[in-house]
Amino acid sequence: MLILNSAEVAQKTCRRWKKQSSIAFVPTMGCLHEGHLELIKRAKELAPKVIVSIFVNPLQFGPNEDFEKYPRVFEDDCKKLETLGVDLLFHPSVKDLYPEGFTSKISVGDLGSRLCGAFRPNHFEGVATIVLKLFEITSCNFAIFGEKDFQQLSVIQQITRDFNLPVCVIPHPTVRAEDGLALSSRNSYLNLDDREAAKQIPIALKLAKEQASNHSHQTTEELLEKIRPVLLEKGLKLQYLEITKSRYLLPTAPTDSISSLTLPHLFIAVYAGTTRLIDNVSLSSTV
Amino acid sequence: MLILNSAEVAQKTCRRWKKQSSIAFVPTMGCLHEGHLELIKRAKELAPKVIVSIFVNPLQFGPNEDFEKYPRVFEDDCKKLETLGVDLLFHPSVKDLYPEGFTSKISVGDLGSRLCGAFRPNHFEGVATIVLKLFEITSCNFAIFGEKDFQQLSVIQQITRDFNLPVCVIPHPTVRAEDGLALSSRNSYLNLDDREAAKQIPIALKLAKEQASNHSHQTTEELLEKIRPVLLEKGLKLQYLEITKSRYLLPTAPTDSISSLTLPHLFIAVYAGTTRLIDNVSLSSTV
Numbered sequence: 001m002l003i004l005n006s007a008e009v010a011q012k013t014c015r016r017w018k019k020q021s022s023i024a025f026v027p028t029m030g031c032l033h034e035g036h037l038e039l040i041k042r043a044k045e046l047a048p049k050v051i052v053s054i055f056v057n058p059l060q061f062g063p064n065e066d067f068e069k070y071p072r073v074f075e076d077d078c079k080k081l082e083t084l085g086v087d088l089l090f091h092p093s094v095k096d097l098y099p100e101g102f103t104s105k106i107s108v109g110d111l112g113s114r115l116c117g118a119f120r121p122n123h124f125e126g127v128a129t130i131v132l133k134l135f136e137i138t139s140c141n142f143a144i145f146g147e148k149d150f151q152q153l154s155v156i157q158q159i160t161r162d163f164n165l166p167v168c169v170i171p172h173p174t175v176r177a178e179d180g181l182a183l184s185s186r187n188s189y190l191n192l193d194d195r196e197a198a199k200q201i202p203i204a205l206k207l208a209k210e211q212a213s214n215h216s217h218q219t220t221e222e223l224l225e226k227i228r229p230v231l232l233e234k235g236l237k238l239q240y241l242e243i244t245k246s247r248y249l250l251p252t253a254p255t256d257s258i259s260s261l262t263l264p265h266l267f268i269a270v271y272a273g274t275t276r277l278i279d280n281v282s283l284s285s286t287v
Numbered sequence: 288m289l290i291l292n293s294a295e296v297a298q299k300t301c302r303r304w305k306k307q308s309s310i311a312f313v314p315t316m317g318c319l320h321e322g323h324l325e326l327i328k329r330a331k332e333l334a335p336k337v338i339v340s341i342f343v344n345p346l347q348f349g350p351n352e353d354f355e356k357y358p359r360v361f362e363d364d365c366k367k368l369e370t371l372g373v374d375l376l377f378h379p380s381v382k383d384l385y386p387e388g389f390t391s392k393i394s395v396g397d398l399g400s401r402l403c404g405a406f407r408p409n410h411f412e413g414v415a416t417i418v419l420k421l422f423e424i425t426s427c428n429f430a431i432f433g434e435k436d437f438q439q440l441s442v443i444q445q446i447t448r449d450f451n452l453p454v455c456v457i458p459h460p461t462v463r464a465e466d467g468l469a470l471s472s473r474n475s476y477l478n479l480d481d482r483e484a485a486k487q488i489p490i491a492l493k494l495a496k497e498q499a500s501n502h503s504h505q506t507t508e509e510l511l512e513k514i515r516p517v518l519l520e521k522g523l524k525l526q527y528l529e530i531t532k533s534r535y536l537l538p539t540a541p542t543d544s545i546s547s548l549t550l551p552h553l554f555i556a557v558y559a560g561t562t563r564l565i566d567n568v569s570l571s572s573t574v
Binding site for chain 2: 102106128
């Protein structure tokens, strides 16, 4: 496995590869778990060359967020990537990607200011900006993103369409622990009590899915009223709980019946202790 | 010469070409004059495949600007491009480049809000957005931009650096009429009186260049005081007259001596009648 820190060298290497082969890319912030590894396995199926990046992107963290304490376990990550047969690990410094004089940003419009964007003001601008940069550096044909961060996935699909990026964005189903909790590098922050409370998230999602299937004429507010107490039962604190519609994740009205919505989707953000956790599920009858 | 309207088809065509050849690209808004044609000749020297786009980009026009009346002479343009041996003319519709649901934009930071950006609030955001899209569609190795729109050139160099775009941005010297006026599609708006007054622009630029060479210890304000009356002599109305420094076109103080500045550059924006004209010149002693 080649490990490169320089954007310039990585870009040249990838351009050379691209002439002979297609490239699949998995961007990560490291601290790799089984969810990441599944994305990489999917990448291996898609293209002969697989590139993974590890970069904790300061641009997507707010001033009071966990940029400094975000878990960094580079050597463990390297071993995992090596085992999977990754061709290139791109591991740049902040200075290399955001040198002095860097000023350009991508704004993604309303999609970036709803849901998590309402609580993390420049988060999706930061995500979109780094993802465009990484797409340009890796010249990837495919990029794989987990559905756990569904709004992030939607933002990346949006900029890919809007800027005509020649990349096929591949969504991958959320990978879950045995008890249903979505895998996340931030789960390592949870103490035993938090972890116990967090189990309510997949229970709530499952209930929502059942309700949407079996009682699809109920309204969004009726459905949310059923799952809210389930979520809160063990001490989670709710940040937001919303049902959106369409691929743009548009707001819905409390009186909209689930069955009337195109691509209804439920989003949850909670705090377990001081750790923020997000999850989501499609409420479409066909999915 | 191939003429394509569809971004999707153009992108596929360019990707196919790219595998065998490098590509040089000249984006235009049409109404081609000798300035454009020189950019295209330069493109022919740079790469075996040359692509020109003609697209009057609504995103870079303000609500009270000349989007509707901007000159469109597609058939004349085609003949000129054919004669020059252009390989592909990309001529998309607004709907094809900005379909329903389009929301993403590029912001370029302070560089986009100074000089022309102060008077045309979202202009450079619109320029940066369309240029990124066209770079992605054409997969060009080289893109050629005239120095007449020097701030635009600087914005494009900025986003190319910031987003790691694998494109070599080539500046091309301003092409001028015999009397020195910079060629511009908007010159067609000028009546005889306006055209006569507009001659003061190149006279002012020439004076500024001489002053900067021969009296480089004078301050920016001393220099501007000398050229301002020359500009205004025949009835031009001044929008702005500024000296910047550095590749970021940073503001300078009235008391800065020209010789103390890195890459000093003079920018002029005036109205000749109702027609807005811009021009610029480097005040560096070495250029």
